[in-house]
Amino acid sequence: MCIVELQKMRHDRTELYTRAIQPALWLLIFGETFSRIRAIPTGKVPYLDYLAPGILAQSALFIAIFYGIQIIWERDAGVLAKLLVTPTPRAALVTGKAFAAGVRSLAQAVAILVLSALLGVALTLNPLRWLGVVVIVMLGTAFFSCLSMTIAGLAMSRDRLMGIGQAITMPLFFGSNALYPVGLMPGWLQAISHVNPLSYEVDALRNLLIGTPGHLPLDLGVLVVAAIAGIAAASALLGRLVR
Amino acid sequence: MNGESGPADRHAIVCRGLRHAFGDKVAVDGVDLDVAEGEIFGLLGPNGAGKTTTIRLITTLLPARPGMVEVFGLDVARHRMAVRRAIGYLPQQLSADAALTGRENVGLFARLFDVPRRQRGERVEEVLAAVGLADAAERRAQTYSGGMIRRLELAQALVSAPRLLILDEPTIGLDPVARDGVWERIQEVRRATGMTVLVTTHYMDEADQHCGRIALMHRGRVQALGTPSELKSGLEPGATLEEVFRAYTGDRLDEPGDGFRDARRTRRTAGRLG
Numbered sequence: 306m307c308i309v310e311l312q313k314m315r316h317d318r319t320e321l322y323t324r325a326i327q328p329a330l331w332l333l334i335f336g337e338t339f340s341r342i343r344a345i346p347t348g349k350v351p352y353l354d355y356l357a358p359g360i361l362a363q364s365a366l367f368i369a370i371f372y373g374i375q376i377i378w379e380r381d382a383g384v385l386a387k388l389l390v391t392p393t394p395r396a397a398l399v400t401g402k403a404f405a406a407g408v409r410s411l412a413q414a415v416a417i418l419v420l421s422a423l424l425g426v427a428l429t430l431n432p433l434r435w436l437g438v439v440v441i442v443m444l445g446t447a448f449f450s451c452l453s454m455t456i457a458g459l460a461m462s463r464d465r466l467m468g469i470g471q472a473i474t475m476p477l478f479f480g481s482n483a484l485y486p487v488g489l490m491p492g493w494l495q496a497i498s499h500v501n502p503l504s505y506e507v508d509a510l511r512n513l514l515i516g517t518p519g520h521l522p523l524d525l526g527v528l529v530v531a532a533i534a535g536i537a538a539a540s541a542l543l544g545r546l547v548r
Numbered sequence: 549m550n551g552e553s554g555p556a557d558r559h560a561i562v563c564r565g566l567r568h569a570f571g572d573k574v575a576v577d578g579v580d581l582d583v584a585e586g587e588i589f590g591l592l593g594p595n596g597a598g599k600t601t602t603i604r605l606i607t608t609l610l611p612a613r614p615g616m617v618e619v620f621g622l623d624v625a626r627h628r629m630a631v632r633r634a635i636g637y638l639p640q641q642l643s644a645d646a647a648l649t650g651r652e653n654v655g656l657f658a659r660l661f662d663v664p665r666r667q668r669g670e671r672v673e674e675v676l677a678a679v680g681l682a683d684a685a686e687r688r689a690q691t692y693s694g695g696m697i698r699r700l701e702l703a704q705a706l707v708s709a710p711r712l713l714i715l716d717e718p719t720i721g722l723d724p725v726a727r728d729g730v731w732e733r734i735q736e737v738r739r740a741t742g743m744t745v746l747v748t749t750h751y752m753d754e755a756d757q758h759c760g761r762i763a764l765m766h767r768g769r770v771q772a773l774g775t776p777s778e779l780k781s782g783l784e785p786g787a788t789l790e791e792v793f794r795a796y797t798g799d800r801l802d803e804p805g806d807g808f809r810d811a812r813r814t815r816r817t818a819g820r821l822g
Binding site: 382386390547548 | 610638642704
């Protein structure tokens with residue numbers, strides 16, 4: 306599945322370019338503006354540095370959260386039926402799809418990180434940390450794409466999936482530490498942030514990329530458990546789509 | 549079903565009292581079928597007759613109850629993985645990935661069917677040649693004609709060397725030349741390998757020409773079963789299969805009710821074929 310995704314990206318690169326536009330705007334407009342007005346206290350770290358890992362996680366979230374649409378499209382096109390008649394286990398199909406989404410996120414992550422570096426964000430040069438970034442982005446995207454496929458299995462139609470996807474994207478994004486420290490949030494939003502895997506993804510990325518204090522083992526643990534739970538849920542519901 | 553039906557192990561498919569309902573709409577209502585190994589068996593019937601549901605039960609896409617379906621003597625309800633291994637399946641819709649090349653499309657299914665890595669490349673080239681796409685294998689599927697896409701999908705279904713090939717409306721929306729092309733390839737592979745073919749179709753002439761035996765389905769049941777000539781002579785001398793079809797299903801080819809979803813899907817397939 307991963308290989309297929311790479312083959313497709315090799316054939317058609319326009320999607321990569323267009324997808325890079327939105328996070329670029331976030332970094333350039335939102336990032337530059339809020340750096341200037343210094344509205345968000347981020348300690349010694351410049352706001353743009355603080356923001357860059359958040360935008361990286363956000364772009365991965367946006368790619369992943371609508372991934373279920375592809376499953377529904379494949380259902381309509383008969384592809385899913387063909388896949389489900391092969392002896393490949395459901396969980397393997399879902400895992401393949403989840404990591405295919407991860408590959409897409411990574412391609413975009415490269416664009417975002419290059420832009421960040423150009424804007425003067427002090428990124429790490431340690432190759433081991435870069436490897437960690439790859440793992441975290443893959444896991445985060447795997448979880449959110451499985452969430453999307455799970456919703457697809459419940460919603461059964463593209464329109465409903467779009468609606469639900471849009472309804473949960475913003476709470477996930479704003480209810481995380483992607484844009485501002487959790488400490489600034491009202492109590493109820495902090496509670497959301499603590500159960501939101503995106504917060505753990507951002508925490509890990511920030512720790513790895515710009516060296517802010519983080520909780521890497523906890524973050525990694527949460528993301529691994531979340532991804533496994535997501536794969537289990539999505540594979541249990543996959544068969545429903547072709548009934 | 550073991551024991552009492554000895555010949556069953558020479559059957560590719562045995563259905564007994566096959567039944568499936570979507571909510572309170574009964575799509576398949578007590579179908580009994582025996583498909584012998586090596587034959588081409590046609591499932592005919594108007595839209596909504598239950599053909600596709602029958603196929604989806606046999607291919608494990610819908611849950612069948614134990615005792616309802618056996619594929620090569622394996623109960624589909626109990627041995628889903630083994631059954632999937634034996635089956636090549638071509639759905640009604642156009643399902644090749646337009647963004648990938650012909651070879652990539654087939655290679656994907658070779659991997660999904662765990663064709664051993666060392667044989668994979670060879671196997672992919674073999675089936676591409678068998679469906680006459682060896683020269684177009686490097687091109688992306690979106691540049692293919694409708695008939696070529698259908699043959700590519702045939703290659704995908706054949707790459708695992710299935711003992712049973714299941715085709716849902718394999719020639720829908722194709723022009724007569726492309727239809728012949730698809731059938732020729734199916735016949736060639738069957739002659740070479742002895743695989744069994746289960747096919748649904750709306751085209752009476754195709755069923756007449758290519759199917760060894762035919763089951764006419766209507767309202768979820770098998771209404772008539774036999775070789776094309778048996779069915780025709782059973783009605784009146786000189787009757788066409790089309791007339792037999794009308795005699796068993798009434799004049800209208802379309803059933804009211806669930807017809808819309810079916811027709812929409814069919815039209816979409818036809819539309820994409822252009």
